[in-house]
Amino acid sequence: MYAFQKLPQLVDKRGKLVHNGWYSKRKNGVNSITTRVWHHSLTKLSAGGSKIESFADFHVRTNGWPEIAYHLIIDPKHVVNGKATIYYCVDISKKSYHVGNSNNIGLGICVIGDYRTDKLTDPTVHSIVDLHNALVADGIGKYDKAHNEMPGYSWKSCCVFDYNKAFKDVLDDMLPGSKQPDPVPGLYTIQEGDTFWSIALKDGKEGITVEDLIAANPGVDPSKLKVGQTIKFGAAQNSYTPKPETTKKDQSEYKYPLPSGVFKSGSANKAAVKQIQDALNAVNFKCGTADGIYGAKTKDAVTRFQKVYLPYGVDGVYGKDTKIKLQAALKSKDY
Numbered sequence: 001m002y003a004f005q006k007l008p009q010l011v012d013k014r015g016k017l018v019h020n021g022w023y024s025k026r027k028n029g030v031n032s033i034t035t036r037v038w039h040h041s042l043t044k045l046s047a048g049g050s051k052i053e054s055f056a057d058f059h060v061r062t063n064g065w066p067e068i069a070y071h072l073i074i075d076p077k078h079v080v081n082g083k084a085t086i087y088y089c090v091d092i093s094k095k096s097y098h099v100g101n102s103n104n105i106g107l108g109i110c111v112i113g114d115y116r117t118d119k120l121t122d123p124t125v126h127s128i129v130d131l132h133n134a135l136v137a138d139g140i141g142k143y144d145k146a147h148n149e150m151p152g153y154s155w156k157s158c159c160v161f162d163y164n165k166a167f168k169d170v171l172d173d174m175l176p177g178s179k180q181p182d183p184v185p186g187l188y189t190i191q192e193g194d195t196f197w198s199i200a201l202k203d204g205k206e207g208i209t210v211e212d213l214i215a216a217n218p219g220v221d222p223s224k225l226k227v228g229q230t231i232k233f234g235a236a237q238n239s240y241t242p243k244p245e246t247t248k249k250d251q252s253e254y255k256y257p258l259p260s261g262v263f264k265s266g267s268a269n270k271a272a273v274k275q276i277q278d279a280l281n282a283v284n285f286k287c288g289t290a291d292g293i294y295g296a297k298t299k300d301a302v303t304r305f306q307k308v309y310l311p312y313g314v315d316g317v318y319g320k321d322t323k324i325k326l327q328a329a330l331k332s333k334d335y
Contacts, residue, residue, distance in 0.1 A: 002092075002134070002138045002140070003134040003137045003138050004072075004131060004134035004135055004138060004140070005088065006134075007086060007130055007131065007134055008080065008081065008083075009080045009081070009083040009084065009085050009086050009127055009130070010085075010086045010087075010088055011085055011086070011087050011088070012088045013052065013087045013088060013089050014088060014089065014090065014091055017052065017053065017056040017067070017068055017089060018053070018056045018057055018060050018061070019056070019060055019066060019067045019068075020060050020061075020064075020065075020066055021066040021067075022066050022067060022094070023066050023067055023090060023094040023095055023096050023097075024094065024095055025093055025094055025095070026093060026094065026095045026104050027104055029093050030092055030093050030140060032095075032104050032105055033092065033105060033106070033107050033140055033141045034105045034106075034141060034142050034143060035102070035105055035106050035107070035141055035142070035143045035144070035145050035150075036106075036107045036109060036132070036135060036140070036141040036143070036144045036145075037098065037099050037102070037106040037107060037108055037109065037145055037146075037147060037150060038109050038110075038111070038144065038145070038146050038147065038159050039070065039098065039108065039109065039110040039111070039146075039147045039158050039159060040110065040111050040112070040113055040114065040115045040158055040159050041055065041110055041111070041112045041113060041114070042114050042157065042158060043112070043113070043114055044113070044114045044117065044118060045076060045077060045112065045113045045114075045118050050077070050112050050113065051075070051077075051112070052068065052073050052075070052087050052089060052112075055068055055069070055070070055073070055110075056068040056089075059097075061311060062195075062197050062311055063097075063193075063195045063197050063198050064195060064223070064311060065096075065097045065193060067089075067090055067094075067096065068089050068090060068096075069090075069096055069097050069098040069108060069110075069193075070089055070090065070096065070098055070108040070109065070110040071088070071089060071090045071091070071092050071094075071096060071107055071108045071109065072086060072087065072088055072089065072107075072108070072109045072110070072131065073086070073087045073089055073109075073110045073111075073112060074086050074087075074109070074110070074111045074112065074124060074127050074128060074131065075087060075112050076111070076112060076113060076120075076121050076123065076124040077112070079123045082122075082123055082126065083123050083126045083127045083130065084121070084123045084124045084126070084127040085127075086127055086130075086131055090108075092107060092140065096108055097192065097193025098110075098147075098193070099147065099150045099153065100150070100151075100152055100153065100191025100192050100193060100194060101151065101152065101191045101192050101227070102150050102151060103192050103193060106150065107135070107140060107141055109131070111124060111128065111159075115159065116157060132144070146158065146159040147159055148181050148182075152188075152189065152191055154181065154182040155181050155182050155183065155184045155185060156181055157181050158181075183234070184201065184206050184208070184233060184234040185233055185234055186232070186233065186234040186235040187230050187231070187232060187233060187234075187235065188230070188231055188232075188233035188234075189228060189229070189230050190225045190226060190227055190228065190229040190230075190231065191227060192227050194225060195222065195225065196210045196213045196214065196222045196225075197210055199213075199233070200212075200213060206234070206237060207237065207238075208233065208234070208236055208237050209240065210222075210328075211240035211324065211325070211327075211328035212236040212237060212238065212239045212240045213231065213232075213233070213236050213239075214240065214309070214325075214328045214329060214332050215236070215239040215240035215328055215331045215332045216231075216232040216235065216236030216239035216240075216332075217231045217232055217236070217332070218332040218333055218334075221308070222308060222309065223307070223308045239331075240327075240328050240331055254330070254335065255282075255330075255335045256275070256278055256279040256282050256330050256335050257275055258275055258276065258279055258323050258326060258327060258330075259272035259275050259276065259323075260320075260323065261319075262317060262318065262319045262320075263276060263294055263317070263318040263319075264294060264299070264316070264317040264318070265294055265295065265296075265299050265316075266294060267294045270291075270292030270293070271292065273292045273293065273294045273298065274290045274291070274292040276294075276298070276302075276318050276326075277289075277290035277291070277292070277298055277301075278290045279326055279330060280298070280301045280302070280305060280326070282330060282333070282335055283305075283326070283329040283330060283333060285301045285302075285304055285305045286301060287300070287301035287302075299316040300316070302316050302317070302318055302322065303315075303316040305322070305325070305326065305329075306322060306325075309325035309326075309328070309329060310322060310325050
């Protein structure tokens with residue numbers, strides 16, 4: 001057993017969180033790890049979703065990853081004897097998706113919180129120091145780097161807190177320090193594990209959404225991204241999301257207007273259902289003749305569409321979220 005596993009504030013959650021399969025082993029097991037990669041969750045400590053269960057749910061059901069992204073997570077909201085709880089979520093011998101093409105060499109450590117605004121608490125710092133010292137004693141990794149110091153991720157707002165203040169007993173040449181992110185690149189090269197959902201900048205001044213990425217990259221299937229593939233990224237800003245001063249067109253002005261409301265098997269509004277069917281056929285999620293009947297073929301087409309564009313909301317029912325994604329898909333084809 002490793003020294004880090006003996007820390008009194010550590011809770012073993014391996015295999016106990018939502019998953020859809022398992023990550024593969026590193027090429028040379030734990031010996032592959034050269035870098036301890038530090039993240040923060042970019043979710044405010046006050047948010048209800050700032051917990052490991054929510055992270056696992058998002059990573060598996062939305063990003064489509066086999067398990068939660070991080071090997072170890074420090075939770076400032078759960079304190080044991082003056083130290084933040086450390087959750088051991090993914091076995092360190094596995095290559096999890098947290099740092100793209102460096103996944104095989106990187107150990108993913110996440111501190112819950114958005115440290116652009118949140119502040120590190122003393123219990124959190126104590127656990128950062130304890131975990132770091134234990135990993136060094138175990139010989140797991142040689143270097144410490146923030147997420148935005150890894151190849152291809154200099155634009156990430158992660159991490160932004162100063163590890164020089166946390167790693168009190170470590171040589172300066174092992175420390176990354178606090179580094180502000182670089183400007184978002186116009187183009188981006190897909191790395192291992194990347195999805196539109198994981199790289200979209202949903203907040204901050206850039207405001208690049210999944211819908212923007214879909215609209216700016218017609219012909220790119222979000223469910224089939226390939227490592228090395230180049231997409232529009234910074235250049236995608238406002239491709240779908242209108243600028244604040246831009247007035248959004250009324251639905252009646254679009255080639256394929258979409259209805260508001262909820263529609264499902266048996267829905268009686270034939271005109272509205274026909275609009276949904278026309279739109280699905282236009283973006284190649286074929287449902288047969290647009291006859292205004294929400295039957296098995298239409299439900300199947302909506303389900304297939306959701307599996308690609310709304311993987312966390314697959315139910316075969318057309319509602320607000322499906323409408324938003326369908327609008328984005330239509331815009332990506334200039335409809």
